[in-house]
Amino acid sequence: MAPRANWKGFLRLSLVTCPVAxxxxxxxxxxxxxxxxxRATGHRIK
Known part of the structure; x- marks a missing residue:
């Protein structure tokens, strides 16, 4: 299954607009x- 974007929008910096996902x-x-x-031995607890 291909990942899907949670949010899509545009980033605008002065006169440049870039699409963002x-x-x-x-x-x-x-x-x-x-x-x-x-804690005493550092071994895993089962």
């Missing part, structure tokens, strides 16, 4: 997981 920085397929660590 805002895309998300992450993809839908990426998942973030966190592990808890034992």
């Amino acid at each position: 805002l895309y998300p920085a992450t993809s839908e397929s990426e998942k973030i997981s966190f592990n808890q660590l034992n």
Whole structure:
């Protein structure tokens, strides 16, 4: 699936106008997981 812009608009600087599109920085397929660590040993808690 191709990424789609969240927002589209124009950036105007004096006499120049540029089209701008805002895309998300992450993809839908990426998942973030966190592990808890034992503070004393630094090992992962299961």
